Amino acid sequence: MTGSIAAIGAGLAAIGAGLGIGRIGGSAMDGIARQPEAASKIQTAMLIAAAFVEAVALFAVVVALMGNG
Amino acid sequence: MDCNQVFVSKVKRLIIVFTLLIAFFSIKVDAFAQVDSAAHVVEAPAAESKKFDIGKFALHHIADSHSWHVIGETYLGLPVILYTNSGFVTFNSSDFKRDDNATVVVERDGQRFVKMHEKIYYASADANEHGQFVELNAEHHAENKRPLDLSVTKNVCTLLISIVIMLAVFLSVAKAYKTRRGKAPKGLQSWLEPIILFVRDDIAKPNLGHKYERFMPYLLTVFFFIWFNNMLGLVPFLPGGANLTGNIAVTMTLAVATFLLTIFNGNKHYWKHIFWMPGVPVPMKIFLAPLEFVGILTKPIALMIRLFANISAGHILMLSLICLIFVFNSLWVSVASVPFAIFIGAIELMVAFIQAFIFTILSALFIGMAIEEHH
Secondary structure (H helix, E strand, O other), rough: HHHHHHHHHHHHHHHHHHHHHHHHHHHHHHHHHHHHHHHHHHHHHHHHHHHHHHHHHHHHHHHHHHHOO | OOOHHHHHHHHHHHHHHHHHHHHHHHOOOOHHHHHHEEEEEEEHHHHOOOEEEEHHHHHHHOOOOOEEEEOOOOOEEOOOEEOOEEEEEEEEHHHHHHEEEEOOOEOOEEEEEEEEEOOOEEOOEEEEEEEEOOOOOOOOOOOOOOOOOOOHHHHHHHHHHHHHHHHHHHHHHHHHHHHOOOOOOOOHHHHHHHHHHHHHHHHHHHHHHHHHHHHHHHHHHHHHHHHHHHHHHHOOOOOOOOOOOOOOHHHHHHHHHHHHHHHHOOOHHHHHHHHHHOOOOHHHHHHHHHHHHHHHHHHHHHHHHHHHHHHHHHHHHHHHHHHHHHOOHHHHHHEEEHHHHHHHHHHHHHHHHHHHHHHHHHHHHHHHHOOOOOO
């Protein structure tokens, strides 16, 4: 039972991170399309922002793993 | 110049000694493989009726271990170093005969040890009804006392190997820069130069400003350490395969290094912004101070968890895909799962680089925030 709930928690975390990283990626694409010469700077900023979003999701996954164990 | 050469030769000697040490401990390849495989045959029918536990399998494979699986039934025994009640005790982990369920007792210096779930305990005097020399509590965890375990485990071994590789690569490149001064880079040098320049121009300079040179050694070390170990973790056979950067103790050490650099290099503006935020009313200053203080601590914790979880998740994902074959108990599943695992493996190559990059750039960002001049 706790295993299934942990799996639901991990799934919810994945939804959140997916939405967040999707928005970051989409906006970065917009930015690069408007200003291709700034592509490398935008990419760096995008990766950092994505890392922050991803960290929250990974916190959730770790909590889910611990709850499962 | 002369002093430098002495240093280089000393480091070279160190590399040789380390390599020999590892080789020495590795020689004792498990001689009990034959005996054990016979025991497996007896167990097999009981195991088959049980459902294959994918989570347990994957977690076992990403965990640290006292022996190193080579291929099939062959395991390398690694040295076990224990600090016990009566001083240091050492023996080879193959003395446990690959047992991981506290059924084999190793006796050294009048003390008896058993291994259960990769933890070493003092053995009980008598075995319980399952033939285990430990006292189990209600949750089936051993309750025996444990000696302080300082063993050279699989992860420690990988750490030493990666140190040897990094020293060999970087010393040879550093030497090439001396002997080939003013000439175009060649060989290893031309492979590393763009990456070193990438760390300097895209990570250090934008985040640290004109004081970047002081932190270049740290950033380069962290970057290459994480990257090399991520890559070693992706190699499925002997020199690699350990999950070093997916071990929370290792990532914690790296995060603590960044944390210490941040707090010791923080200037007065940095500390003022944390404990007495300028430009806001006094009640707000009091409200913000604890929040900002917690912020100092959460940054390295996030660094630690990010690297650990990313690399572990990659390993678990690949293992799970391969394990689908055993879950469905059909060879035909491999038609889908193996190519997909290779695809994920290719993505993991990218993740290995990106995580090294993210860790380094966030370290640079945090240090940069601490040393920023007031304006």
